[in-house]
Amino acid sequence: MTPRVRDLAQAALAEADLGSPPERTKTRLLELLKRHGPQTAQDLAARLRVTSPAARRHLTDLQAQGLVQVQVEKPGGRGRPQHVFGLTEHAEERTFPKTYASLCLDVLESVSDLYGRDAVDEVLRARSDRLEALLRDLLPPEMPLEEKLRRLIGPLTELGFAPHLEQEGGQWSLVQCNCPNLQVARQFKVMCSAEMAMYTKLLGVPVTREEHMACGQPSCRYRLG
Structure with a gap:
């Protein structure tokens, strides 16, 4: 089994174990970004209790929908760069309507x-x-x-x-x-x-x-x- 196939299989199993449909997982992911601010895929995976590949797959889908954006940052301005995900303005308007x-x-x-x-x-x-x-x-x-x-x-x-x-x-x-x-x-x-x-x-x-x-x-x- 190639690493890519293994990652996809792990992601699918993680979602199946949780009994969480993909759209519900995406909604939870957006709620986490709203509540806690920009985060890495690893942080989000830990909060959702899914694998990192599963979190990345959802983030990729949300990026394609214009709901999530990514920035490359260095923790504390130093160290290895990491991808940090946050909500777009479109996501704020569509998912969290204002009054x-x-x-x-x-x-x-x-x-x-x-x-x-x-x-x-x-x-x-x-x-x-x-x-x-x-x-x-x-x-x-x-x-x-x-x-x-x-x-x-x-x-x-x-x-x-x-x-x-x-x-x-x-x-x-x-x-x-x-x-x-x-x-x-x-x-x-x-x-x-x-x-x-x-x-x-x-x-x-x-x-x-x-x-x-x-x-x-x-x-x-x-x-x-």
Whole structure:
């Protein structure tokens, strides 16, 4: 039996003995990295009570999924370099969700209770105005629509809207497959109307919403022109 085959066999036996499905082991591994910070494969194997080859195999899978990253470090700045594994930002967002949306809703509801619903609408419109001001230099009025749209994709991607463009019969559509503000948008509709008004001003053409995630549809689709 070659060393590679032996390592794989040991890894499989370790998991079988523990009665732990591979996905559950990966979840436990991510939880350990969250709780204890970056660690070596040997440290993780000891905590999981599996062999080092089994831990490395799971870490390789998690790296391929973009959930784990590796750095080469020297213990105490000296000695033999070792591979230290830690969570990526993607893993933090996907596996350990934050409660930012709930906090935002709580704040806006408190503003509404104290100062009325009009005050909330004013706050959300002001937020949209600030974003419009940031994008204005990127999308000057004289720029052709297609170029404006292609320039807009980058900032919208960074903001988490997962956008793409579609064209049919010479007419463009901007499609947003994700809404990072969905919980807020469902409760405060002015956020969506302010977004559509912003696109109308930035792109310089009529904008029609054909799909709306806040109403349960799969995307926010804007027909332009």
